[in-house]
Amino acid sequence: MIHVLVAGFRGAMGQKTVKMIQSHSDxxxxxxxxxxxxxxxxxxxxxxxxxKVLNHYDQLNANVADVWVDFTNPDAVAANTEAAINAGIHPVIGTSGMAPADQNRLIRLAKAKHLGGLIAPNFGLSAVLLMKFAQEAAAYFPDAEIIEMHHQDKADAPSGTAIATAHKIADGRTQKPLSTIDNDARGQRIDDVPVHAVRLPGYIAHEEVLFGGPGEALTIRQDSFDRQSFMQGVAVAIRKVQEADQLVVGLENFL
Incomplete structure (x- = not known):
């Protein structure tokens, strides 16, 4: 039996996670x-x-839970993750917007304690595959742009998924992209990939990567129409995270 603590349990993703945990016998x-x-x-x-309903880090210890699942907000996630690691609880982090410096610090902390954890830009399997395919395509199409579309209440922009995708495109490139006009209309550049963020009602989580080459173009897109689509990935992470001995970034590490 894996005992799970959910941070941000009153939010939309937290509520889905609570129900998913209650539906699994393990x-x-x-x-x-x-x-x-x-x-x-x-x-x-x-x-x-x-x-147990907890409201302070002092209440945490390894007897409270095996795994900490976090769907809070960018302002709280780094401190939450640090508290979980210090308490000996394996963190599974789904909150976007963690600063790179905080992420690197937490990776070092988890490594020092030999504690496995996961920071996942996205738990949707379609999004994980999109990032993988985008990295592969970038070897042939170095010129790319990302459009990410989310609901109007998403606090961070660009999304963690879009940032991770841009980094993977940069890692996959074998040549530099062409120079283009650079102004506010061109989106935020991440690893020399323009990223455009859309926030509208009716959307959940969607990402489109456009590649262009001489006389041809390639588009890779994923759509999450319901937050339930993320729960399969969250369940995988809960089951696998205790087997790790360090904090890793990306659900693909557990697939």
Whole structure:
């Protein structure tokens, strides 16, 4: 049995994660975490009585949970991850927007403690495959742009998935892209890949990578129409993370 703590359990992704954990016979929801909670009664939040409702890092230890699943916000995720690692709980982080310096610091911390963890820009298998295919295509099409489309409430832009995709395109290139006009309309450049962020109601999570070459073009696109699509990846991460001895970036490390 894998005991799981969910941080950000009151949000849309947190609620999906809670239900997914409760639907698996090999998972147990042992705790939830939210520093804004003042009443620690799980039944006030529609949770079973045995679930611990925590609101402070001092309440954490390895007996609370095996795995910490985090769907909070960019302002809290680094501190949450550090607290989980220091408590001996394996972090599975789905929150976008972590600063590279924080990410590198947490990787070093987890390595020093020989604790496995995961930072996943995206838990959707289609998104993981898109990033893989984009990296492969970049060897033949160095000129690329990314359009990422999300719901209006997404706090970070560009998305963590788009940033990760840009890095993979840069890693896959065998030659430099052509020089182009550079202004505000060209999007934010990440590893010399223009990234355009769309925030509109009706969208969930979508990404399109456009490659151009002499006389031809290639488009790779993935669409997540329901947050349930991420739950298969979250379940994989929960099962695999305890087998790792370091904090890694990207769900593909566990596939």
């Amino acid at each position: 998972f147990a929801l042992s705790a939830v975490f939210d520093p804004k909670i003042t009443i620690n009664n799980p039944q006030n939040y529609g949770l079973p009585a045995e679930v």
